[in-house]
Amino acid sequence: MKILNRRDFSVDFGLSLAAAILLPATTARADDMEVHIDNFVFQPAELKIKAGTTVTWTNRDDIPHTVVSAGKFRSKTLDTDDKFSFTFTNAGDYKYFCSLHPHMTGMIKVE
Amino acid sequence: MSGHDHGENGVNRRKVLECMTWAGTGVLWTVTGGVPRSLGIIDSAQAATAVTPGMTFLQISDSHVGFDKPANPNALGTLEEAVGKINAMPTKPAFMIHTGDITHLSKAAEFDNADRIISQSKLDVHYVPGEHDFLDEEVKFYRERYGRGSKGQGWYSFDAGGVHFIGLVNVVDLKAGGLGNLGAEQLAWLEDDLRGKSKSTPIVLFAHIPLWTVYPEWGWGTEDGGRALEQVKGFGSVTVLNGHIHQVMQKVEGNVTFHTARSTAFPQPAPGAASSPGPMKVEDAKLRSMLGVASINFKQNEQRLAIIDTPLQG
Incomplete structure (x- = not known):
C-alpha cells in the first residue's frame, strides 16, 4: 500500500x-517488515528490527490463525490472506504465538 | 483383567458386530488384547437384519461449517450427507455427541447453518467446543447456543444407558509452545464429578483435541490430559473420544480405549506425512472416503465399547 x-x-x-x-x-x-504464515509456521520465525518499525503478518494458510504476544499485542482471528500490523516503539524481545495452534511460535527482537 | 477375559471379549464383540446392520458400508474395528484391528469393510449384503443390542450413540466432529477452500468447497454439503447417513442407520442412535469445530470461523450464520442441518437428525446433541467455535470477538455465540447448564468454559457430565459421559473443554487459554489445555479449575471439577462413582460405571470422556499425545509437533495432544486420565484410571471401562485431527486413530492402554473420529468437512494428513497439519486436498472421488462419522455401541457387561467408523462413501 x-x-x-x-x-x-x-x-x-x-x-x-x-x-x-x-x-x-x-x-x-x-523499516516495514513482513512475516508470513505458511504451513502453520511464522516466517521468518525470528526478526530483528529497530524501534519504530511496523511488522505486518499475513496468513497464507487455509486455516485461521492469530498473532498474540501476552500483554503486548493480540490480533483478531486472521482468515486466509488477512493481515495484522503492529508498530514496535520499545526495545525488547517480543515472543508471540498463535493462540489457536500454540505450537506456532515466533520472536521479534527490537533494538 | 486376565488374558482369558480379553479373548472372551473379542468373541463377544465379533458377535455383536456381525449383528450390526448398515445401509452403507462401514469399517468395523474390534479391539482384542489391546491391539485394534479392522474387520474390513462390510456391505449391506453381509448385514444381518437384527437390531443392534445395547445402547448406540453417534459421534460427529469437525463439521467446520463455513469452510470453502479447495480441500472441500462445500463443507455444509458434506455435513448434510453425514446427517443423511445417520438418518439411514437401521439402529436409531440414542443421541449424538459433537466433538467440536462445529463452525470454521464462529460466525453466527455458520452456527445457524450447522444447527439447521444437524437438527435434521432429530437427535439430542451434546456438544463440546473446538478452537474454531470460540473465534467471535465476544466469544458468546457457542456459549449462547450450547453452553447452557455447563460449568466453567463449557464442561459438563450426564448419564445415559448406564454410562457416565463427561464433556471436557481443552481449547481455551492455550499456552505458547504448548498443546491443548484443561486447566486446574476443570480438573478439580472432574475430580468432584467422579467422586463416589462406582468403579464399574463405564466412563466416556469426550473433548475436541485428543487427550492423549498423538503428535506434539503439530499440537495434537493435551498438556494436562494425563491428569484427567489419572482420575479415571481406576474405572473398569474408559472410552476417550476426540476429534481435531480429522482422521481415525485408535489405541488401547489397559482399560482405556482412545479413539478419534473423522471430520465431515476435510481430511488432514497423517502425523508428519506433510509439511503442516492443514487441510489436505485429495482427488474429488476420494474425498468422501476420508470424511465420516463414528458409531459407538455399549452393551452391559462388555468392558469395551464397540466403535464403528463409517465414511460418507466407500
Missing part, C-alpha cells in the same frame, strides 16, 4: 524531485 502511494506521489512531482524524495523514502520503507 505504502509503496503504491509513494509511487503516485513521485509521478505527480516529476522525475528529479522523485529521486530526491525516494532516497529517504527507501530508508523508511526498509
Whole structure:
C-alpha cells in the first residue's frame, strides 16, 4: 500500500524531485517488515528490527490463525490472506504465538 | 483383567458386530488384547437384519461449517450427507455427541447453518467446543447456543444407558509452545464429578483435541490430559473420544480405549506425512472416503465399547 502511494506521489512531482524524495523514502520503507504464515509456521520465525518499525503478518494458510504476544499485542482471528500490523516503539524481545495452534511460535527482537 | 477375559471379549464383540446392520458400508474395528484391528469393510449384503443390542450413540466432529477452500468447497454439503447417513442407520442412535469445530470461523450464520442441518437428525446433541467455535470477538455465540447448564468454559457430565459421559473443554487459554489445555479449575471439577462413582460405571470422556499425545509437533495432544486420565484410571471401562485431527486413530492402554473420529468437512494428513497439519486436498472421488462419522455401541457387561467408523462413501 505504502509503496503504491509513494509511487503516485513521485509521478505527480516529476522525475528529479522523485529521486530526491525516494532516497529517504527507501530508508523508511526498509523499516516495514513482513512475516508470513505458511504451513502453520511464522516466517521468518525470528526478526530483528529497530524501534519504530511496523511488522505486518499475513496468513497464507487455509486455516485461521492469530498473532498474540501476552500483554503486548493480540490480533483478531486472521482468515486466509488477512493481515495484522503492529508498530514496535520499545526495545525488547517480543515472543508471540498463535493462540489457536500454540505450537506456532515466533520472536521479534527490537533494538 | 486376565488374558482369558480379553479373548472372551473379542468373541463377544465379533458377535455383536456381525449383528450390526448398515445401509452403507462401514469399517468395523474390534479391539482384542489391546491391539485394534479392522474387520474390513462390510456391505449391506453381509448385514444381518437384527437390531443392534445395547445402547448406540453417534459421534460427529469437525463439521467446520463455513469452510470453502479447495480441500472441500462445500463443507455444509458434506455435513448434510453425514446427517443423511445417520438418518439411514437401521439402529436409531440414542443421541449424538459433537466433538467440536462445529463452525470454521464462529460466525453466527455458520452456527445457524450447522444447527439447521444437524437438527435434521432429530437427535439430542451434546456438544463440546473446538478452537474454531470460540473465534467471535465476544466469544458468546457457542456459549449462547450450547453452553447452557455447563460449568466453567463449557464442561459438563450426564448419564445415559448406564454410562457416565463427561464433556471436557481443552481449547481455551492455550499456552505458547504448548498443546491443548484443561486447566486446574476443570480438573478439580472432574475430580468432584467422579467422586463416589462406582468403579464399574463405564466412563466416556469426550473433548475436541485428543487427550492423549498423538503428535506434539503439530499440537495434537493435551498438556494436562494425563491428569484427567489419572482420575479415571481406576474405572473398569474408559472410552476417550476426540476429534481435531480429522482422521481415525485408535489405541488401547489397559482399560482405556482412545479413539478419534473423522471430520465431515476435510481430511488432514497423517502425523508428519506433510509439511503442516492443514487441510489436505485429495482427488474429488476420494474425498468422501476420508470424511465420516463414528458409531459407538455399549452393551452391559462388555468392558469395551464397540466403535464403528463409517465414511460418507466407500
